[in-house]
Amino acid sequence: MPALQRVHARIALVLFVVAVLALMPLVHPLRAQQAAPGAQFGRWELADVADWRAGNVADLLITNNAGGELRLAEAVAQGVFLSAPFETDFAPNAVGAVWRAEVIVGTELTLEVRARADAPSLDADAGWGPWLALESADARSQADDGAFATADVVALPADTSYLQLRAAFTTTAARTSAVLDAVIVSYFRTVGDPPVFAAGLPRRPILFGPDTLTQRPAAIARETWSGRVVAAQSARRAPRGIIVHQIAATPAADDSLSLMRALLLHQTDVLGWDDLSYHYVIDAEGNLFEGRLGGPTSEVGRLSGGDTAVHVALIAPPDQAPSEQAQAVLITLVAWLGQAYEIAPTGEHRVTVGATRTLRPSIAGHFEADPSANDPFPAFRNLLPQLRTRADQSTVRARWYFAEGNVTDYSQRFSFFNPSSAAADARVTLVRPGGSPVTQVVPVPAGARADLVVNDLASGAAALPAIVESSAPILAERSMGLTTDIDSGAGIAELSRVWYFAEGSTVNGASTYLILFNPQAAAVAATLSYLRRDGVVFDQPVVIPGQNRLVITVNDIAPLPDGSRPLVNADFGVRVIAAQPIAVERTMRFGGNQTGFHTGQGITTLSRNWHFAEGTTEGDFTMRLLVLNPNDQPTNVEAIFSDPEGAALTRRYAVPPRSQLSILVNDVVPAQGVSSLVRADRPIAVERALLFNDGLAGTVGSGALAPSYRWAFVDGRTTDVAYYLAVSNPNRVSTTVTVDLLFADGAPATQTFTIPPNARYTLAVHELYPDEAAVTAVVSATLPIVAERSLFPGAGTRGGSTALGFPLP
16 A cells, blocks of 8 residues: 555544544444434444454554554564454444554555344354455545545445454564554444335436437436435536446345445545535446536545546445446446546546646546555456447437338438548437337448438338437438439438428428427427418417327318318418427428429528528429518518529518518529528528429428538439539639549549639539449538539439538538
8 A cells, every 4th residue: 555644643533533523423332323314323433442452463562652552563564453343233234434544655454344143152253244345545534634434335234233343454664564543433224114225216317417419317316315405515627537436335136225325424424525425326226326416517525536527436346347237327327428528438638646647548447546546346447448438339429310201102211421530330210109119230431321221121111200329420311212203311410399391382282291200208299380471370289299200291280160271272381399309300292193202301490591502493493482480570581693603683572470481583583503592680491492394393401501611411323313512602702612522332532623702513423423323422612612412313304302411510
């Protein structure tokens, strides 16, 4: 054991006893104290010559110094003290200890305790349980910082009636010995009557920390398991690491709650610490206890090892690794903590210990934070590298929701792109309402793309919302198709309570479907408001079942009590307001025999500016801009159309409150390819609709809220498909654009071009790289731009889709 601060026992012992008495009123050693409702604790003190002489000593000296000290005899290297048995006046389930000692370089002092249920026999060892170590490491009593203490309590059998203490002294230096002045063993009974088990206590998601993609773990709240309500400490610092501890205990099955209550009493009422030193504790059953109040930023003055850290303790026997349940909860907790507080699970950070700067793992064992600590013990310690990796892999760095999914009427495919430098997995969960989910893991190599044909996994399912998760920041698109039309686009990156659609119609046989997906366990109420073009507003309350989706067929909404059908043969926008965050998409079918099809997510953020790179009125294309003003006041709108040379044409419109406006672009710029900018004096929602093939096919989508330096497109091919990248430059100076393409065989290609100010450029990828089964593109520029992708199978004879790219950092 390394050198520790010398304790001057002759003076300090008196101060120590006074301090302990102030914290825990002294009673006769055989009399218990009421520490808290339903809990008891008592104390057993060995501090004077009579106490030491009542036990057995081997190769030790008992001196009168400071009332009584214990040390090695002359010229011996080791010795042992064995106390007389001590009878408790109630059956304790845990013990902790504080001791005054002088331990210098070359010497070592270890304390152990054991227990039994009946009176001791003449046989010194018969009937006693195993010796249980009383570890101190960097723990100290707050009553006097020179006193060693067990940070944790030791679990005892429920029928314990007698305790015995053993102190072992060793030295490697001649004429040198550790000195033991006093030991106070605190014993606790915290078993309820009738007993309450942790497994039956309610959980709640951890309240602290920012929102993360990684799921927030659910824990047993402090006031729930402890029965004591106290104020959290005010000291706050953002954690830089996580320190993992092992509470070396083997409580009876389902009895960790009693151990937790004893631990709280020991650290606060006996040691005088401001609160529990552990932010979270995990037992063998996988129960997660909230420990220190105030959350992960509550600063720990003890056990920090020169670092600001989150302290997590696992209850496990010293010779065993934590259970699989406990490991799984630890991984979930550490993954969330790492993302919430920017702590890389497999990373390192610098800490200052004394005057030394050193690197420490972001997830460190207690022994790595303090060399005097022995925990986690070897079986657990050996798992730490694996646990760090598993926590990193369990961190959700990308999550995509798809409310729409149907493999009965459509072909459906997911495409994933991994822009990171490490391989990743895309975990796809297909939610089957009323049935078990279907899960598929798709490997996505670094810097590459991977696809999944959904029809191969769940054929015949007409309702198939999906969730895609990954430990890497992958991008995910969904492609759906008929033989007459297709649609593709990005998933929903974030759930929202509010959604808008500027387009919606039941005119000329069009059908509009609203798909509301609730991935949460509980049902969610929502109100859909249909804002008609003529200013009429119709509200529809709905409830979306938990982990299910609700499809609203707008054409079939029941008549009002007066018999009217406000949404029949109507054009409208939609606003959805839900009680909890959900995912919402809209699917439209149109044209003769409803051959036309498009689907995609709604708008969650209103804006005064909307950018569209793609747009055309050439040939038989019809282009409309749909403007939704959900405000209670009118808004003034300015639509600016720019051609490939940068020439601009502006039109101004007034949109009444709570209504939709349709701008027929063909009447403004006929037979022209254009980019568009829509500006308003109030936040609005804007979508662009393109119809072609005599109105039998088309596409709808919202614009960009702002230009970006980089845009990514996952899906695409040039095998019998016309592939266009439309790029607009909204700046007043020219910009250079680089398009990096990646094909199915991993081969790359690059195209570079310059776009004049306020102009747009269209790159025909299929003409440059024909017959490519898969094409992924990243568009970069020297100035912020807007980029969209258009795909037309059979040169448009089988429909087409247009999608905004993913803005990249």
